[in-house]
Amino acid sequence: MKEQLKAFIFSELIYHEDPSVFGDDDDLLEAGLDSMGIMRLIMFAEKEFGVILPDTEIEPDNVQSLNALENWIKQAPQNA
Amino acid sequence: MxxxxxxxxxxxxxxxxxxxxxxxxxxxxxxxxxxxxxxxxxxxxxxxxxxxxxxxxxxxxxxxxxxxxxxxxxxxxxxxxxxxxxxxxxxxxxxxxxxxxxxxxxxxxxxxxxxxxxxxxxxxxxxxxxxxxxxxxxxxxxxxxxxxxxxxxxxxxxxxxxxxxxxxxxxxxxxxxxxxxxxxxxxxxxxxxxxxxxxxxxxxxxxxAKLTLAPARLSAWLGEQAISGWYTVPSLLAFLAYKGNLAQTALASxxxxxxxxxxxxTPALIDLAAAxxxxxxxxxxxxxxxxxxxxxxxxxxxxxxxxxxxxxxxxxxxxxxxxxxxxxxxxxxxxxxxxxxxxxxxxxxxxxxxxxxxxxxxxxxxxxxRFHGRLGRMLKCSGYRVEPAEIEAVANAIDGVRDCAVLGVDDPTAGQRPVLVVVLAPEMDVAGIRKVLARQLPPYMQPSRYLVLDALPRLPNGKLDYQRLKEIFDT
CATH class of the missing domain: 3.40.50.12780 (ANL, N-terminal domain)
Structure with missing residues (x-):
């Protein structure tokens, strides 16, 4: 899951010279992930992993890093 | 006054x-x-x-x-x-x-x-x-x-x-x-x-400031504070329209x-207007x-x-x-x-x-x-005005940069982003340029991509051929 998220983020949302050096706990917000990017990321994750990510859980803490994102998505309810 | x-x-x-x-x-x-x-x-x-x-x-x-x-x-x-x-x-x-x-x-x-x-x-x-x-x-x-x-x-x-x-x-x-x-x-x-x-x-x-990344808390805040008006940028309002939990939030004021x-x-504005x-x-x-x-x-x-x-x-x-x-x-x-x-x-x-x-x-x-875009080269990156000439001036001043030009590419999240097309001396590389630009330009002006060429295409009058440059970049 993390690899898919990472591939999407660095091909569609943030430019990074060498994503392979970007760590799972590195700060995505500092790297340039903004509100529009978060919106597209949520759409991607909901479709790709079949989950529902409620509006009320969209918080800086949940999108801060690849690990945070993965944890958030893993505990999210499946789209029935 | x-x-x-x-x-x-x-x-x-x-x-x-x-x-x-x-x-x-x-x-x-x-x-x-x-x-x-x-x-x-x-x-x-x-x-x-x-x-x-x-x-x-x-x-x-x-x-x-x-x-x-x-x-x-x-x-x-x-x-x-x-x-x-x-x-x-x-x-x-x-x-x-x-x-x-x-x-x-x-x-x-x-x-x-x-x-x-x-x-x-x-x-x-x-x-x-x-x-x-x-x-x-x-x-x-x-x-x-x-x-x-x-x-x-x-x-x-x-x-x-x-x-x-x-x-x-x-x-x-x-x-x-x-x-x-x-x-x-x-x-x-x-x-x-x-x-x-x-x-x-x-x-x-x-x-x-943190609420700009927490849309549901942002709309709740607007309600709790009984906010009656707000002048802001479309990207924040689009975030609010799509993810602000507006259906469950009373914003009567x-x-x-x-x-x-x-x-x-327009699709985001339609949603906002309906909500x-x-x-x-x-x-x-x-x-x-x-x-x-x-x-x-x-x-x-x-x-x-x-x-x-x-x-x-x-x-x-x-x-x-x-x-x-x-x-x-x-x-x-x-x-x-x-x-x-x-x-x-x-x-x-x-x-x-x-x-x-x-x-x-x-x-x-x-x-x-009705607005149909810019005549000149100015870009809009994350809501900021960016003149390609300003990035070019900083890049051209770097030792090891022989020639350069900045293009704008459309970007679904930022509007547009600058791209630096550059001709390098042998001892210079893209990482070296990035380092200098990071020290001299704000984040929204940093090129999102680099393209290294042997020479920049020019028109017969010696001016840069931006049309051709864009074609080269697109391929």
Missing amino acids: LLDGFVRQCRLQPDALALAESDSQLTYAELLSRAQAVAAALLTRGIQTGQPVAIHIDRGMDAVVAVFGVLLAGACYVPLDLKNPSARLLFIVGDAQVKAVLGLGEVPIWLDAGLWLDIADCADALPQPVEILPAGLAAILYTSGSTGQPRGVALSHAAIAAFAGWAADLLALTPQDRIASSAPLFFDLSTFDLYAVLGAGASLHFLP LRFLIFAGEVFP LPGTALYNFFGPTETNVCCYWPVRREQLQAGQSIPIGQPAAGCELHIDADSGELWVRGPTLASGYWRNGSLEPFLNRQGWYASGDRVSIEQGEY
């Missing part, structure tokens, strides 16, 4: 709430007294009428205290974007020839400590009244410059007051209004918050929302040089997915003209800036016919103006 409305409110309702930021509040009388202390300290330093003073505070209560202090002293404020690298801030402070820098706490390491004035150190005092003329400069807002360096747009008291007075009337602001504020001082949106809102006796409520700075994607049936929506348009010259009160029945929204009709007494040859929008009227501020003096910017040629391509259909 610009603060006349605010000062009148201080007399009429000294104990009314003026500013609120998390748990702190200032009444009109308290704000006036803090601003007077700053003004008195500036006058003691020998600051004279019309002299520029920089503000090293982005936004919030202290930023308003600093700005009002500068204006009460008769001086002119130069807001700094603290996300800029120090090299760019140093350029701006030097180019503006500021006589003082207002801030809080430690002196920034790049700054001559003799210029620093900590507003927390300003003791209560009444400044000597100064005479302020309508044509006197009130603010210099630095944007990206086509000449290769940041460029200060110099706004007079009369120009900002013309916009603020018009906007306060349009929105029928009253002392009962509670207005959200999120724009940093260096964006011209902030002039609405500072002068229209506080001139009308309403209160300003600073949006906690929200009378109006205004947006400017970017094109609002907030009782809220009037306004599209404001205008480069910093005109503040706002055009506006469209959103007519819901006119919104159609797949069709961009109009920029509407002339605002604030501005006259608009479309140049027949180029389709360029020309503007004249009371909100126009006085000119560009360069090296401590004012450069006029009107064309021979006496208009400001905006560089925006527009048309008029059924009495409504």
